[in-house]
Amino acid sequence: MSTQPRTTHGPLSAPRTRNGRTAGRRPAGAVAALVAFGVLAVSACGDDAPDSSAASTSSTAGPTTTAAPGTTAGAASGTFDAATVERFDELVRQFQDVNQTPRALIGVWSPQGTYVSAAGVSDITTNAPMEPDMQFKIASQTKSFTGNLTLQLVSEGKISLDDHISTRIKDVPNGDEITIRQLLNHTSGLADGFTDLSVQARTPDGCTVEELLSWESKFPPVAEPGEKWSYSNYGFNLLGRMVELVEGKDLSTVLTERITEPLGLTRTFLATDGSGLTAPFTRGYGFGDLGPTEAPTAASDATDIPLSCLWAHGAMVSTLDDMHVWMSSMSTLVSPEVWTEATTDPVPFVFGGNYNGPGLWLNALGFDESGGFYVAEGSFAGYESASMYSPTLDTTISVMTTKMPSAITPPPMMQALAIALYGDAVDFGNGLTLDQAMAPNLGPGHDAGPTTTTATTTNY
Secondary structure (H helix, E strand, O other), X not given: OOOOOXXXXXXXXXXXXXXXXXXXXXXXXXXXXXXXOOEEOOOOEEOOOOOOOOOOOOOOOOXXXXXXXXXXXXXXXXXXXXXXXXXXXXXXXXXXXXHOOOEEEEEEEEOOEEEEEEEEEEEOOOOEEOOOOOEEEEEOOHHHHHHHHHHHHHHOOOOOOOOEHHHOOOOOOOOOOOEHHHHHOOOOOOOOOOOOHHHHOOHHHOOOHHHHHHHHHOOOOOOOOOOEEEOOHHHHHHHHXXXXXXXXXXXXXXXXXXHHHHHOOOOOEEOOOOOOOOOOEOOOEOOOOOOOOOOOOHHHEXXXXXXXXXXXXXXXXXOHHHHHHHHHHHHHHOOHHHHXXXXXXXXXXXXXXXXXXXXXOEEOOOOEEEOOEEEEEXXXXXXXXXXXXXXXXXXXXXXXXXXXXXXXXHHHHHHHHHHHHHHHHOOOOOOOOHHHHOOOOOOOOOOOOEOEEEOOOOOO
16 A cells, blocks of 8 residues: 555546446345444345455555646646645555555645545456546435535525424424424434434335335434434435425436536436446445455445435435535525525534544534534445535545545545645644544444534524
8 A cells, every 4th residue: 555656647537427337246135233423334245246355455556646637616726736745645545554445535626736646446356446537425425415405495485494394294203393404403303213223224125215214203212302413314314305395306306406417516416226326436345344444355345235225315426526516516506694504503513433533523504514614424335435625715625435434534534634735724623633633533343323412502
């Protein structure tokens, strides 16, 4: 993993198409209990999975970095100075080496320049190289899209943040008391739903929306509405269903019409069949069978696990470029008044296993905040990723690794890249330093599930 990066100047990639489907290694088997903040790790091996004796990691393919502007929209342009590129390259090497991940995609877009690293290989069986335009599962970063659709409807007066979910959807526990606002910032008190093994076990065969909402509604609440922060995938599936009912269209169509087409996100989709991935894409490894610093083998290939049971809380796929555009454009699709409300008085939270590292993290309405950055993050079998944008610095950072779980997770890795670029100009709370951000925050025996934090605001 210590191979010196090859640095080039020029476009990130050739034009990409939407054609192509995943190769057919369909997963079948049992579902493990490991859950990374509400997005499962499935313990299943494909019937025709490659021999597990295949190479476990790629030490032969080093990072390919680009220090020139990509094809995405935004203010970031030009080339970072050599010292900054060297700092970024070293962080990428550390991220790969500690995690023993076969590959990582990392991007930094700022007024000072653009840096994109495609490190490692996209398939440990074939040793095909990682490319910057490869698609991957974004898991709970999907929530930022579902949340934004909700805020758009609020902006248009079609719903109110203080509406109770029972006015749209029946049979929701405490639905007469739970508001749209509380669903968006995880203070509804609803159970997570998806992390229960009885729901996870259905993932390999897929779910309908009706089945998913019915199963998740059976779990008793974990708190009274507004009492405390408690992560709920069920809550975002309810928001997705509400969007469908208000618009009279399926969620995939609404996403296309309101977000992906207007922003030109040509490789971002809500999976409606299978893995949702289209070529070119990178394979992902880890069903929950790997340690955070353990290298995967081909037997840990989790790429083809279907996404329908994740739906509005985690079933989208995207690319590094598209996530850059998305994070820097979220606020433009919502009225200024509603966006101000969405970012006012966010709720402090802590994920189990110290997943986000020692910095301060806040839950706004449909997305996270840290150090002045808007943040989306997700983890699902085979993939971990996070993206963030600072409107003050006009800077986007995105990190993706194709191994789950990781010892250095994407959220603190993003913070480390920001500190490497801006130093003391960024403050992620709790006195976070670059070394602290890069310290492994998940180890043997880790618990990556969500914990709860008492809500400290008064308007939830």
